[in-house]
Amino acid sequence: MGWGRSTVTGTGGAGTASGGTGTASGGGAEAVGAGAGGGESRAGLAYGIVAYAIWGLVPLYWPLLKPASAGEILAHRMVWSFAFVGLALLALRRWGWMKELLAHPRKLGLLTIAATVITVNWGLYIWSVNNGHVVEASLGYFINPLVTIALGVLVLKERLRPAQWAAVGIGFAAVLVLAAGYGRPPWISLVLAVSFAVYGLVKKQVNIGGLESLAAETAVLFLPALGYLVLLGSRSELAFGTEGAGHMALLASTGIVTAIPLVCFGAAAIRLPLSTLGLLQYLAPTFQFLLGVAYFHEAMPPERWAGFSLVWLALTLLTWDALRTARRSRAAVTRAAASAAERLAEEAATATAPVTATTTAPTPATTTAPAREPRG
Numbered sequence: 001m002g003w004g005r006s007t008v009t010g011t012g013g014a015g016t017a018s019g020g021t022g023t024a025s026g027g028g029a030e031a032v033g034a035g036a037g038g039g040e041s042r043a044g045l046a047y048g049i050v051a052y053a054i055w056g057l058v059p060l061y062w063p064l065l066k067p068a069s070a071g072e073i074l075a076h077r078m079v080w081s082f083a084f085v086g087l088a089l090l091a092l093r094r095w096g097w098m099k100e101l102l103a104h105p106r107k108l109g110l111l112t113i114a115a116t117v118i119t120v121n122w123g124l125y126i127w128s129v130n131n132g133h134v135v136e137a138s139l140g141y142f143i144n145p146l147v148t149i150a151l152g153v154l155v156l157k158e159r160l161r162p163a164q165w166a167a168v169g170i171g172f173a174a175v176l177v178l179a180a181g182y183g184r185p186p187w188i189s190l191v192l193a194v195s196f197a198v199y200g201l202v203k204k205q206v207n208i209g210g211l212e213s214l215a216a217e218t219a220v221l222f223l224p225a226l227g228y229l230v231l232l233g234s235r236s237e238l239a240f241g242t243e244g245a246g247h248m249a250l251l252a253s254t255g256i257v258t259a260i261p262l263v264c265f266g267a268a269a270i271r272l273p274l275s276t277l278g279l280l281q282y283l284a285p286t287f288q289f290l291l292g293v294a295y296f297h298e299a300m301p302p303e304r305w306a307g308f309s310l311v312w313l314a315l316t317l318l319t320w321d322a323l324r325t326a327r328r329s330r331a332a333v334t335r336a337a338a339s340a341a342e343r344l345a346e347e348a349a350t351a352t353a354p355v356t357a358t359t360t361a362p363t364p365a366t367t368t369a370p371a372r373e374p375r376g
Helices: 006-017 019-036 038-060 070-092 096-102 105-130 134-142 144-155 162-182 187-206 210-234 245-252 254-269 274-280 283-295 302-352
Strands: none
Touching (some): 038 254, 038 274, 070 210, 070 254, 105 134, 105 210, 134 144, 134 302, 144 162, 144 187, 162 302, 274 302
C-alpha cells in the first residue's frame, strides 16, 4: 500500500472511532466552502480517486519487477523513494522540518519505529502479491479500520459506540470463518492489518506532513536497504542490471509509484471532509480484491465468500455509524453557530440602540392679569 497513507487509513480507520467529530468539522468546512469553491471539492475527489486507484492497482506493478525477489523490490523502493522525495523537497525548499525533528529525539525514535513497522507491512505485501495471495492481502486492508479501532480501545482507551462494538464483533467472526476456510488463521491479512494499524498509531503521535514523513522514514531505511542491495550484488543475486534497461527503469520507478499517490492523497485531504476520505479508502482493497479474483484467478470457495461478506457487513455498519454521527455533529455545530449568531446580533442591537433620556418639560408659569378697577 501507499507509504504515508496511515494518516488516511489511520484517520479513516482509527479515526472512524472518533470520526464523528473529525467529520463534523470537515462537514462544516465543506458547507462553508460549498459556495466558495465547488471546484475545489471536485478536484479533491479526483485527487483522492487517483491516489486510492494507484494503491489499489499496484498489484499489477509488482509482478513486472520479477525475477527480483520481494526483499530486493522492497530495498529498491526504499532507496529510490528516498532519492525521489529528496529531490522533490529540494525543489520545494521544504527543509525547515528537519531541524525541528532533530531537536525532538522522541519524534525521531517514533519515526524509526514507524519505518520498521512499515518495512514489515511492505515486504509482506509485495511477497503476497508475487506469490498468489492478492485476495488475502486485500482482506488485510479491508479489516484494517476494525483493527485500528480495536487498537484505539486497547492503547488509547477510546470509548466505542454500540455500532462500532458490533462492527468489531462481526469482523472477529469473519476472521474465524476465514480461518476455518483456509485451514489456518489468515496470517497474511492479520499481519498486514496489525502492522498498518500500528504504523498509523505511531504516525498519529509524530504528526508531520506526508512527504516529510516519507523522507524521514526512507532516510532511516536508506543505508540498510542500500547495504542489502550491495550484499545481493556481492552474491550475484541482484536482479537489477541483469534484465535489461526496461527492468532497471521499472525498479527505479518504485520511488515514483510511492510518492505520486501520496502527493495526490495530500491534495485530496485538504479539499475533502474526512467522511469522504473514509469512504474513498475502501477503493484500494476493493480494486485489489477484484484483481485477485478476476485477473489473477485466485480461488474463492464459499466459506471465503462468507468471510468476506461478514467483513463487508462490518464495514457497512461502521460507515453508517460514522456518517450518522457526522450528520448529528454537523447539526449540533450548525445549531451552535446559529445560536451564537443570534446572541451576537442581539448584543450588537443593544449596543447600537439610541439612549432615550426621560426629561420632564418645565410647566409654563401661569400669569394672572391684575383686575381693572371699574370706572365709574
